[in-house]
Amino acid sequence: xxxxxxxxxxxxxxxxxxxxxxxxxxxxxxxxxxxxxxxxxxxxxxxxxxxxxxxxxxxxxxxxxxxxxxxxxxxxxxxxxxxxxxxxxxxxxxxxxxxxxxxxxxxxxxxxxxxxxxxxxxxxxxxxxxxxxxxxxxxxxxxxxxxxxxxxxxxxxxxxxxxxxxxxxxxxxxxxxxxxxxxxxxxxxxxxxxxxxxxxxxxxxxxxxxxxxxxxxxxxxxxxxxxxxxxxxxxxxxxxxxxxxxxxxxxxxxxxxxxxxxxxxxxxxxxxxxxxxxxxxxxxxxxxxxxxxxxxxxxxxxxxxxxxxxxxxxxxxxxxxxxxxxxxxxxxxxxxxxxxxxxxxxxxxxxxxxxxxxxxxxxxxxxxxxxxxxxxxxxxxxxxxxxxxxxxxxxxxxxxxxxxxxxxxxxxxxxxxxxxxxxxxxxxxxxxxxxxxxxxxxxxxxxxxxxxxxxxxxxxx
Amino acid sequence: xxxxxxxxxxxxxxxxxxxxxxxxxxxxxxxxxxxxxxxxxxxxxxxxxxxxxxxxxxxxxxxxxxxxxxxxxxxxxxxxxxxxxxxxxxxxxxxxxxxxxxxxxxxxxxxxxxxxxxxxxxxxxxxxxxxxxxxxxxxxxxxxxxxxxxxxxxxxxxxxxxxxxxxxxxxxxxxxxxxxxxxxxxxxxxxxxxxxxxxxxxxxxxxxxxxxxxxxxxxxxxxxxxxxxxxxxxxxxxxxxxxxxxxxxxxxxxxxxxxxxxxxxxxxxxxxxxxxxxxxxxxxxxxxxxxxxxxxxxxxxxxxxxxxxxxxxxxxxxxxxxxxxxxxxxxxxxxxxxxxxxxxxxxxxxxxxxxxxxxxxxxxxxxxxxxxxxxxxxxxxxxxxxxxxxxxxxxxxxxxxxxxxxxxxxxxxxxxxxxxxxxxxxxxxxxxxxxxxxxxxxxxxxxxxxxxxxxxxxxxx
Numbered sequence: 001x002x003x004x005x006x007x008x009x010x011x012x013x014x015x016x017x018x019x020x021x022x023x024x025x026x027x028x029x030x031x032x033x034x035x036x037x038x039x040x041x042x043x044x045x046x047x048x049x050x051x052x053x054x055x056x057x058x059x060x061x062x063x064x065x066x067x068x069x070x071x072x073x074x075x076x077x078x079x080x081x082x083x084x085x086x087x088x089x090x091x092x093x094x095x096x097x098x099x100x101x102x103x104x105x106x107x108x109x110x111x112x113x114x115x116x117x118x119x120x121x122x123x124x125x126x127x128x129x130x131x132x133x134x135x136x137x138x139x140x141x142x143x144x145x146x147x148x149x150x151x152x153x154x155x156x157x158x159x160x161x162x163x164x165x166x167x168x169x170x171x172x173x174x175x176x177x178x179x180x181x182x183x184x185x186x187x188x189x190x191x192x193x194x195x196x197x198x199x200x201x202x203x204x205x206x207x208x209x210x211x212x213x214x215x216x217x218x219x220x221x222x223x224x225x226x227x228x229x230x231x232x233x234x235x236x237x238x239x240x241x242x243x244x245x246x247x248x249x250x251x252x253x254x255x256x257x258x259x260x261x262x263x264x265x266x267x268x269x270x271x272x273x274x275x276x277x278x279x280x281x282x283x284x285x286x287x288x289x290x291x292x293x294x295x296x297x298x299x300x301x302x303x304x305x306x307x308x309x310x311x312x313x314x315x316x317x318x319x320x321x322x323x324x325x326x327x328x329x330x331x332x333x334x335x336x337x338x339x340x341x342x343x344x345x346x347x348x349x350x351x352x353x354x355x356x357x358x359x360x361x362x363x364x365x366x367x368x369x370x371x372x373x374x375x376x377x378x379x380x381x382x383x384x385x386x387x388x389x390x391x392x393x394x395x396x397x398x399x400x401x402x403x404x405x406x407x408x409x410x411x412x413x414x415x416x417x418x419x420x421x422x423x424x425x426x427x428x429x430x431x432x433x434x435x436x437x438x439x440x441x442x443x444x445x446x447x448x449x450x451x452x453x454x455x456x457x458x459x460x461x
Numbered sequence: 462x463x464x465x466x467x468x469x470x471x472x473x474x475x476x477x478x479x480x481x482x483x484x485x486x487x488x489x490x491x492x493x494x495x496x497x498x499x500x501x502x503x504x505x506x507x508x509x510x511x512x513x514x515x516x517x518x519x520x521x522x523x524x525x526x527x528x529x530x531x532x533x534x535x536x537x538x539x540x541x542x543x544x545x546x547x548x549x550x551x552x553x554x555x556x557x558x559x560x561x562x563x564x565x566x567x568x569x570x571x572x573x574x575x576x577x578x579x580x581x582x583x584x585x586x587x588x589x590x591x592x593x594x595x596x597x598x599x600x601x602x603x604x605x606x607x608x609x610x611x612x613x614x615x616x617x618x619x620x621x622x623x624x625x626x627x628x629x630x631x632x633x634x635x636x637x638x639x640x641x642x643x644x645x646x647x648x649x650x651x652x653x654x655x656x657x658x659x660x661x662x663x664x665x666x667x668x669x670x671x672x673x674x675x676x677x678x679x680x681x682x683x684x685x686x687x688x689x690x691x692x693x694x695x696x697x698x699x700x701x702x703x704x705x706x707x708x709x710x711x712x713x714x715x716x717x718x719x720x721x722x723x724x725x726x727x728x729x730x731x732x733x734x735x736x737x738x739x740x741x742x743x744x745x746x747x748x749x750x751x752x753x754x755x756x757x758x759x760x761x762x763x764x765x766x767x768x769x770x771x772x773x774x775x776x777x778x779x780x781x782x783x784x785x786x787x788x789x790x791x792x793x794x795x796x797x798x799x800x801x802x803x804x805x806x807x808x809x810x811x812x813x814x815x816x817x818x819x820x821x822x823x824x825x826x827x828x829x830x831x832x833x834x835x836x837x838x839x840x841x842x843x844x845x846x847x848x849x850x851x852x853x854x855x856x857x858x859x860x861x862x863x864x865x866x867x868x869x870x871x872x873x874x875x876x877x878x879x880x881x882x883x884x885x886x887x888x889x890x891x892x893x894x895x896x897x898x899x900x901x902x903x904x905x906x907x908x909x910x911x912x913x914x915x916x917x918x919x920x921x922x
Contacts, residue, residue, distance in 0.1 A: 217694055456887070
């Protein structure tokens with residue numbers, strides 16, 4: 001989960017104002033094409049050289065994924081017995097690969113697991129970062145499945161010249177605590193930092209999957225997928241095998257059991273921002289060659305920047321996003337300055353109406369406001385000029401203050417002890433978990449290994 | 462430590478008959494240039510397209526290493542109080558980088574460590590494989606220093622399509638037992654298989670050095686050094702960072718202590734066949750950027766193939782080398798069929814004399830016979846035609862039977878328990894080892910970690 005430069009950021013971060021409605025697809029001309037990879041997200045340029053919004057509809061075609069349509073959502077609701085999340089209802093989670101297969105298996109009582117992650121590039125997360133985690137939590141609650149969250153500290157280190165391993169690890173700890181504060185169920189969630197997991201003595205199976213994937217992936221493939229060149233370092237090229245290995249249940253014997261043949265049949269569903277799709281396309285290519293199931297994927301859009309489509313995101317530009325550490329007053333100020341789709345004067349606004357498609361506060365409401373009817377009421381009032389920008393911003397401020405405030409309270413409750421427990425490789429509790437005997441065997445084996453080592457250490461003179 | 466194809470092999474294997482005497486440098490013509498990399502060893506072709514012996518003298522110039530001369534050998538003897546090994550005396554260990562600096566430090570009582578290795582490509586080792594280990598054992602005995610031996614099972618896996626991780630690990634275990642049978646001192650020697658070490662919970666410091674090296678090494682550099690291209694896999698490209706990380710004492714806190722600043726000053730001496738030099742050139746480039754000392758290197762030639770310079774080595778051609786599992790009778794038969802520098806008839810041989818420079822049995826004597834005077838006597842007698850090929854072959858057979866027989870006896874004594882102990886990350890005993898308190902602290906820290914994990918495992922319901 002990656003970003004190359006300081007001006008871009010990881011999944012869930014607003015790259016520029018996006019065309020949230022799929023109907024909003026811009027026409028192509030002599031303009032610059034859009035680029036969406038884990039390392040480069042840009043909507044391209046129009047004929048006048050102005051930045052364009054990302055065309056998600058086109059992405060679905062380019063990437064060859066499936067649109068999430070009403071039929072699939074109806075089935076989702078029928079199978080799970082839960083109303084689809086507002087992000088599903090509003091097309092913010094808009095595309096997938098094999099979600100239908102996951103529903104098939106879920107119907108038959110076959111367990112699966114969720115996998116998402118984050119590249120810890122700084123110690124402060126913003127609401128754009130938590131959006132995919134919110135949605136993941138919803139999926140975990142609805143399906144009652146185990147979840148693994150990968151914090152790619154190694155990759156951030158490889159891609160960021162100025163950062164040391166120590167720097168990135170510090171971010172990782174802070175980010176983990178923020179992610180925990182989203183509200184994940186400890187009994188069902190394993191969070192890991194790549195370096196700590198790889199080095200810690202529990203990752204032999206994971207590391208072997210990384211090796212198998214590494215052997216099957218050529219330099220050519222990485223260049224084609226990520227746009228790297230011969231000046232990139234070898235660790236950057238090797239990293240995608242890490243991100244892929246997490247999509248296989250066999251990488252986590254302490255969760256799924258130790259019988260590789262049985263565990264290979266546990267499927268994976270990956271909720272992620274669409275820019276991460278290239279990683280998992282590559283993973284899906286390799287999976288059958290390794291005797292594994294292809295992971296299913298469910299794609300979300302990016303949360304727009306507060307500054308709108310003309311601005312570039314910058315980590316040093318605090319006004320481009322709402323941080324989880326922002327006070328109520330900071331939230332209010334930032335929303336107040338956000339890019340508006342309203343008209344220049346109140347008079348004109350009443351006459352022409354506001355443009356919700358480019359109005360950042362309105363877009364934020366589509367992400368954060370749960371009430372469909374209220375959102376629709378606001379849309380109509382605003383577009384028809386009966387609601388002014390100030391009023392819309394106030395509604396948005398209220399939602400965001402509630403969101404950030406709720407997060408703040410939960411974050412206070414996350415102690416270092418809780419974080420360590422979330423990040424400890426251990427048995428999880430979920431529907432269809434491996435038989436107690438099998439887990440007990442794995443545990444006993446590990447206990448024996450540890451006791452043998454302890455004995456030798458204690459007897460050493 | 463690597464080989465790409467089946468027809469070539471790892472360090473220490475005879476690629477073709479070599480010009481063992483540095484005075485034997487062949488003249489260049491329109492012929493094909495020699496290539497020596499860890500993945501390709503060939504002496505090139507002469508004007509008629511015939512394979513040529515490797516020109517070691519030219520390699521020293523190409524690689525930019527230093528020749529080991531009489532002055533250095535005299536100093537070696539003075540500093541260590543030991544007669545230089547026969548391979549040093551006879552120019553079979555012929556080139557170095559910074560060996561003088563190692564002697565400087567040794568004189569001042571500064572500890573260093575030895576590092577060598579092997580790529581476990583099959584379960585049977587031959588005498589060409591043990592030669593570098595014999596020499597390493599000599600260095601360990603003379604200097605009383607710790608030694609780490611790296612078995613690059615991961616790399617063999619990446620480079621060999623037909624081999625699974627399981628296959629290579631089986632070779633690794635067998636090879637480790639063979640290497641132990643060379644006679645290394647258990648108290649001073651740590652042998653590790655890459656996968657097992659990386660995964661085992663003791664390699665955090667090692668893995669971090671791999672990460673630091675990976676971040677500093679571009680695809681361009683690997684292409685330039687090893688001749689890979691975009692069809693090679695990402696794991697092959699990433700591997701050199703593993704082989705380099707072993708050259709830093711900080712990778713082994715359980716041996717050298719846990720104070721990185723102090724441990725960074727412990728130098729490394731790498732005895733290896735010359736084909737491994739590219740790995741360590743790259744390592745030496747990176748070392749200062751990481752605050753580490755450049756490892757010193759000491760290069761050996763390859764043991765010639767029994768078939769002489771015209772033949773290519775092949776793992777499936779048992780007659781090209783003496784295996785450690787060969788019986789006395791097999792040794793006798795193989796030496797009998799070895800390429801001879803003698804003349805076609807006994808009469809002609811008496812008249813013209815034998816050519817020791819191309820005579821494989823004579824070359825083998827230079828590797829295995831300890832007695833300088835006896836070797837010189839044989840050389841003169843043979844070159845002047847007074848000794849026939851049969852007699853020379855008999856002398857060679859006797860030496861090799863003694864060598865293989867001695868190995869066979871020691872190998873029988875190597876139990877699985879002994880192997881496991883050699884391969885267990887642990888404290889070693891040597892001159893200038895870290896203070897007991899420091900090691901005790903490291904041990905106590907590890908004990909606490911293990912006990913914490915054990916406690917949680919045991920309390921898990």
